[in-house]
Amino acid sequence: MPKLKSLDELRELRSRLKHEIKARTETATTITVGMGTCGIAAGAREVMQAFLDELSARQIDAHVVTTGCIGMCSKEPLVDIQQGNEPRITYGNVSPAMVPRIIEEHLIGGKVVQEWAVGRLVKEA
């Protein structure tokens, strides 16, 4: 690791490093992947992996969390996206291919991909 010559180099390093411990830092968006046994069977793991790769490629800080089976087995694999205190949007039958678009439009664009959304959960006050 070459010596840091200035404060800017330190700050540049910090921004890179911050990314790596993002799991422990506060972020606004949380992506929850249903990982019940049925979810896994339906390919939730691949979807999560796609999400992870996409997020790291685009240097986006977002938590990827797994959860148990919510019950809509038909729509597995299910992925919820919660941004700040926006309503929690759940996408159904998510496949790795769909991940880029979801991230593109929803996470970055801030617009829900209506055709794939299967549910909306508004947080009580």
Added chain:
Amino acid sequence: MADLHRADVLVSCRHGRTPELVTALRDEIERRGLAEEIRVVETGCSGFCSVGPVITVRPEGHFYASVQPADVPELVEETLVKGRFVQRLAYKEAAGRKAITRYEDLPFYAKQMRIVLRNCGMIDPRSIDEYIAVGGYEALGKVLTSMTPDEVIAEIKKSGLRGRGGAGFHAGRKWEATRRAKGDIKYVIANGDEGDPGAFMDRALMEGDPHAIIEGMIIASYAVGSHQGYIYVRDEYPLAVENLTLAIQAAREYGLLGEDILGSGHSFDIRIVRGAGAFVCGESSALMQSLEGKVGEPRAKHVHATDRGLFDRPSCLNNVETLANVPQIILNGADWFASIGTERSKGTKAFCLVGKVRNPGLIEVPMGMTLKQIVNDIGGGPPKFRKVKAVQTGGPSGGCIPASMLDIPVDYESLTEAGSMMGSGGMIVLDDRTCMVDISRYFLEFLKEESCGKCAPCREGIKRMLEILVAMTNGTAKAGDLERLETLAKTVQTASLCGLGKSAPNPVLSTIRYFREEYEQHIKDGYCASGACRELTAYVIVDEKCKGCGLCIKVCPQEGISGEQKQPHYIDQAVCIKCGACYDVCRLDAIKIVPKAAVSLGGNGGNGHGTPAATPAKDKPGAAKGKA
């Protein structure tokens, strides 16, 4: 680390079985092929000793307590794979029986304000990257690039930061004195000796967040104009030495230590020096003697270390906790720091809350919080059936504050007024089973061993005080011993050369001040109400109260208790070793502590009609029989 981990499992406790737990976790994750996504991080101690080893899963925030290696498969399966919380491993608040799942909701941490211990339990102490990731060395960068040394000193003075070692000397004023002292070679010294029995916050800090101390030292060196620093670590802290060494090497590699730090032209390097197990070396001038390779003996006090300290050169010595505060003050500004704490004691203080309290552990609270809040809200109050008798702060140099005064705020002035002192931060909760005379004897025993022996009042005085106290605890004390003890303590306090000698009498004087009658009881009646002084104590069973439930028989290590079911039981005095196990376990208050003299050997001692002085009633919520 190229790829991105989805979740981090923080094992943040130095419990004995932690290494075993970490390997089990890593193996299981490996086996489940989750190594890419899940990372196991060994962090420093997070302070929650009573329920160690503890695990926190990020980002979910799940908090598991007392995790055994055997629980690992279930944990990995449920939480890491399926994302479900394992109820079994949740922390259960004793009183409310309600499991608390998230780290943030734990009452233990709720009331705390963790500035110095901020990273402890959060980051991997051996990785400089993680320290930088959470904002490490930003303060140093700010200081080196945008502040002059005088500005740094002014900031520290404005913050009101005072020495965390115990004396509470204003850090800013010390830095200023060192800066103004003549001499081109100056030293910055971090005191990590922490000799007090029962104190381990410096250890947790050095093991958990070494870089915070290093950053603090570099800022101090820039402020006072020093190019060489020493960290004096207690010999009994090998892991602290290891983590500090790794941190220093990493800092050097990153150009944050050594020549021309961050291109600022300021150069500073740090060497670690291990102590040799002498408590006296915690005192600044003795520490410097030890650094110079000499016998740890304090020097004359009128020579200020800031003028002529180590190797007779200006030296700025601060406790490691004081230095760890510096980066935060620089980052968040003096006003932020000054807003915390009381009018004259600013910022927070780390305490080792130990003794008779439900949740002992390492805590950091803002100055001014009352003892009661600390003991009850954070510590969870005394264990069942027990009542807080007093709180001992400041270790062997501190004193005891009786239960009646627990409302006093924790800051330098009020503790000193109460006859104790802030000290390094030891806070021992004592209950009715603790004998104040015995506590004083314990501390003096320690101090007699640790006195450097140089000056007569401390060497000879402590030994003689101890003799009197031992006489009190074994019933050979004579009338007037208490007054002799007091005058002797007064002389040791005034005439001794260094802090050790001057503060050694505090435990004795403060216990006499608040618990004089206990001393008189020991001398006149030869009776130790708490039963701690075994030579004075006898345990007898009160026939009327004893329902013959047999609980005491089970716990007696000597099998000295006999009696039929439902019949009043009987303690054989010849065999009884006065351990008090029966007394603790008996729900019916049927066992009484009586002066040994009142019990003739053999027989039940006249069915327990002890001498007056009511035995302390146990704080029992009714006689409900609880299942074991």
Added chain:
Amino acid sequence: MAKITITIDGKPIQTEEGQTILEVCRKNNIYIPTLCYHPVLEPYGACRLCTVEVTRHGWPSLHTACTHPAWDGLVVRTNTAEVRAVRKTLMELFLSRTPNVPLIQEMAAEYGVTEPSYPVEDPNEKCILCGLCVRVCNDMVKAHVLNFSSRGVDRKVGPPFMEKTRECIGCGACTIVCPTGAIEIVLQKNAIYAAKPLGPTAAIYVPSLQAVPRVPVIDTDSCIRFRQRDRSNGEIEDACGACQMLCEANAIDFTQQDEILELNVGAIVVATGFQMWDSTKLSQYSYGKSPNIITALEFERLSNAAGPTGGQILTADGVKPERVAIIHCVGSRDKNPNAHEYCSRICCMYSLKQAHLVRDKTHAEVYEFYMDMRAFGKGYEEFYERVQEEGVVMVRGRGAEVQVLPSGKLRVTGEDANLGKLVAVDVDMVVLSSAIEPPADAQKIAQLFGLSRTPDGWFAEAHPKLKPVETNTDGVFLAGAAQGPKDVPDTVAHAGAAASMAVALLNRGEVTISPQVAVVDEKFCSACKTCLNICPYAAISFIVEDNVARVNEALCKGCGTCVATCPAGAITGKHFTDDQIMAQIEGLFRVPELVEA
């Protein structure tokens, strides 16, 4: 040095900066008790006895005076109740630690502490761990032998691992500074005091009260600075130096060397005095076999007020003798080859004086064994009478033998001529009035100044009656006992004469040289240079211009050696010429035949 004012016990004192409170008090003789302080050693602050109340900017607090600097404006009170209380407790602690040390008992009594108030662990413990010995051994003597070991209550003083070490040079500095006498010096060969029991007690001492000049001298054999410098061949340069530190006139200069002065003088007065005859040479007096058999000179040292016993006459085990015997003519008036035949002249009178001293100081019985009482001087006889009246038993007979009895008593046997039978008496002390003899190096001195010696070894005066102070060599005079035994009055007279003769010689202006000088007849001298290095006075020198040798008449003493040496007969003496001597020889044999009987 900047001036400061410090008020001690209400009295404002003006003094220099850079001193400690204790130093200022000591200078103004304000009493502050100390145990671990010594003026030449770095203050250590171990005993805390010198605690005083110091008020600065209105804040009174207790500090140790020995370490605390005297700053300007300080208000010091040395005897407040609180200070006394601290000292009282400290003395209780010390007394309980070392109950049987007189100094501690004394100081404790000052504060009303008479009994140890805590259980005594070791009644004969003497060490109070004040560290004076450690500091003197390390900082001053630089032998680095003593130091503290272990910590806290187990702290003790001693050499490394408490074992004997060769590093200890036996200087005894630790025994001197130790306040409680916890360190004794076990006299071994390298201990300096072993060699000089009656010698000076310190390395720097005033030789005697009558010394001229009366200034202290340093005995480099026992002075630590020189011993350490030699022992470490220069490595340890500046050990000790305590005397230099304390000398206010800083008159001590360690670099002074013994110098050999070469003086061209006009006159020399040889006053080399005498030495005591070695009393072991006559075994019957068993000198050396008991410490209580001493010579008169040793008795003089004993009774000298500046002596080791301060003038008290004590036997070796420190008690006054009950019976003392004085034996005259030990080694004098004795044909034994180991002794001297002549009378040492001065012993009778000093023996009487010593008898009087013994009677006067110890009221002991005194037995004086003498052959003849030679009280020849003015008032001497009267003194002899007075001494007899004081009850000194006069035994007219030389003490024949002194035996050391198993009990340590000394049995003196001798013949009492008046009673006509042998007598013996057991005494506690025997004083031998030993003979005096020329000093050991008399022969070297004689050769140096061309002096000859009379049969008894004293230097020969030119003429016993007419020239008692002159010698055969012009310009060399004799003064005092060098010429023969003399007592003080005679010596003073004799020395006065010598001095005046010397001065007379110096003031004479020109000196008449002896006529007997040699002269070179330059007609016959052919520069063979045989004579050049013959002359002991280098009176003959070779004149290169004239190519002849020439005699310097002022230097020539007229011995004639060159006359006999010159092969060409070119050098003749003005007297004792060859012709004169040849004529004498011829004259001897021209005497007509002895007249037939």
Added chain:
Amino acid sequence: MPGNGKLKLGLYWAASCGGCEIAVVELREKLLIVDQVADIVFWPCATDFKYKDVEAYPDGYMDVCLFNGAIRTSENEHLAHLLRKKSKVLVAFGSCAYEGCIPGLANLFDRESIFRRVYLESESADNPNKVVPQTAYHMPEGEIEIPKFYNTVKTLGQVTDVDYFLPGCPPQDPQIWAVIEAIVSGNLPPKGSVVGANEKTVCDECKHVREEKKIKKFYRYHEIIADSTRCLFDQGIICAGPATRGGCGALCTKVDIPCRGCYGPPPNVVDQGASLLAAVASVVDADTEEEARRIVSEIPDPIGTFYRFSLPASLLHRARR
């Protein structure tokens, strides 16, 4: 023949080696001058004069008689007396006449031991009948007489009074010539004095540089190679120069040979041997008697070394008989 105004010169050769006769001849052409001023009236070695001629001369007939050679036999003594009578000026010519010279060393022995050594014990002697010379012997032809062989060799001065002494073995021709000139011119120093030699010693004429004499060891001439610039005596070789009258021009030391003392003692010295001995011994570098004795004992034959030319003239004349 007399009466022609020329000096009448007589020379006689007593007990000597004859070197002095040759020395006269050394005058070479100056002999002619001599011949002009003087007539030889008696020179048995070179001319045929007989004793009876001399006895016939009137007393004081000869102006000068150069008598060389010591008195060994009665004949020598007889001639000495005769020539004394017959000559106005009798000159002891050469070391033998003046102080005894080499023949004088015989004084270490007496007649009897000499004859025994020469005629009986000598390795080459063939004298079965042990015949030694007798002063008188009966021959049929008549009585033969030979001069009596004295026990002690005497100098001329010891048998008769001598007017002048001309030292040297042999005297050097310039010195001889100087004497003759003096005689011819008549200005002679007072009777009895030594002529043809200097007042100072040989050292005065010697070129060797003299420094300090401190001798640790004596060397005989052949034992070391002497430094030719420094004085031989300084180097431990015994040189009689300092105790010998100068005048010979330091001939011997010029070729690094130590002087033997043939010109006799300097004016103030009575006994040349003793004076040389005193000088030699005094400069021995020894501070104890033993050391001194060890150094001086290396000198063999003290008389031969110190009295080589002057034994008969020495105080003791001869070794004890």
Added chain:
Amino acid sequence: MSNNGKFEPRIVAFLCNWCTYTAADTAGVSRMKQPPNVDIIRVMCTGRIDPVFVLKAFAEGADGVIISGCHPPGDCHYTNGNYKTFRRMPLVEMLLQQYGIEPGRFHWGWISGAEAPKWAELTREFTEQVRKLGPLNWKKQFASKED
């Protein structure tokens, strides 16, 4: 020179003024017993004694010669006059021996001013010694014309 038939040797003694001459003087003053055979010639120092005096003495008819002065190495009044003596006299002894004079006739040594008895003793002893050797009478050898 014989009185009542016994041979009385004539002995010449050369004494140094400071030591042996003083001793001889003291011996005389103390009336010590000494033979009359010794005639004393005083010189300032034995260093002054020229070997020629010894030869002269014998030549004039002495039967024995004594030389005595201060003890070397340091008694000499002139520091090292006696050194020259002990350098010369061994050579004189060798010379006299060659001359045929018995060593017994020539004695040289040291007697300090304090040793008067030693001088008296020397005179008695030496006189007897020379008496045993008989007369030297050096001149007798040249008495007869003939030889």
